[in-house]
Amino acid sequence: MRYRTTISTVRKVFVYGTLMTLWTLSAQSLTSRLNPLEKVTHSAADIADETVLQRTLYAPLRPDDLAAEQCEQMVEAAQRRVARIEEKITEIKPLIEQGIFARNEIKPLEEELDLRKRTLDLAASRSKFIRELADMAKLEASAEQYQMDTGIKPVQERFDGNGQFTTPMLKNVILAYEKQFAKAMPISANGETPFHKSMGFDHRGRIDVALSPDQPEGVWLRQFLEKEQIPYYAFRGAVVGRASAAHIHIGPPSMRLRVAD
Ligand SMILES: [Zn+2]
Numbered sequence: 001m002r003y004r005t006t007i008s009t010v011r012k013v014f015v016y017g018t019l020m021t022l023w024t025l026s027a028q029s030l031t032s033r034l035n036p037l038e039k040v041t042h043s044a045a046d047i048a049d050e051t052v053l054q055r056t057l058y059a060p061l062r063p064d065d066l067a068a069e070q071c072e073q074m075v076e077a078a079q080r081r082v083a084r085i086e087e088k089i090t091e092i093k094p095l096i097e098q099g100i101f102a103r104n105e106i107k108p109l110e111e112e113l114d115l116r117k118r119t120l121d122l123a124a125s126r127s128k129f130i131r132e133l134a135d136m137a138k139l140e141a142s143a144e145q146y147q148m149d150t151g152i153k154p155v156q157e158r159f160d161g162n163g164q165f166t167t168p169m170l171k172n173v174i175l176a177y178e179k180q181f182a183k184a185m186p187i188s189a190n191g192e193t194p195f196h197k198s199m200g201f202d203h204r205g206r207i208d209v210a211l212s213p214d215q216p217e218g219v220w221l222r223q224f225l226e227k228e229q230i231p232y233y234a235f236r237g238a239v240v241g242r243a244s245a246a247h248i249h250i251g252p253p254s255m256r257l258r259v260a261d
Contacts, residue, residue, distance in 0.1 A: 053074065053081075056073065057119070085109055089109050140254060165205060173224065213246065213248055232250045
């Protein structure tokens with residue numbers, strides 16, 4: 001009985017060993033059979049960058065749920081994905097000249113490069129948009145420190161109206177804007193955002209519209225708000241080092257969040 005068991009164990013070990021060897025061999029030959037594009041897309045670094053994009057660029061998040069550092073990671077991952085294909089193309093080109101690779105081997109790489117460049121553009125514009133949202137929130141937070149200049153247009157303009165901004169009022173503004181311009185009003189922050197919160201501001205019940213107060217849409221919007229007695233802040237100033245964070249904040253000024261409860 002003991003003898004039989006040993007035989008059966010030896011047989012099992014042998015079968016297992018053989019299977020593992022076959023599996024390893026086939027995996028190796030599979031790797032060597034990968035075409036140049038697959039060699040890039042099957043690499044651990046490329047898969048890691050793809051994961052970063054899935055978590056950021058393709059994630060079902062509101063844009064302002066992405067923190068600034070995640071934006072950087074997103075753009076960097078997209079840049080590396082472009083560079084990796086470019087490197088592969090540079091590597092393959094002389095081999096095609098030498099006849100080691102067929103000329104049509106480069107086509108899938110070029111198509112992939114095109115796709116990855118478009119993804120990079122998308123990531124860059126998403127990142128820019130998110131930075132603008134953060135800048136608008138910064139501008140609101142620093143507005144208290146701004147001093148009104150005489151002569152030049154002030155950095156911010158305040159209209160108190162009746163001091164109220166309710167949901168029906170918001171709907172009314174949105175509908176009137178769409179009727180006037182036949183396009184959606186560019187709301188950049190609706191209620192509280194992580195950016196306002198991180199700066200200690202309660203932005204609930206307030207919205208930001210990504211319009212300069214002096215562009216035609218901004219001028220129209222301010223006039224409409226004044227006619228409706230809806231409070232707003234018009235921000236013209238830019239955050240130092242950035243192009244512009246101009247916007248119109250509708251609703252009463254943001255309240256400072258209580259430091260602790
Ligand atoms: Zn605001």
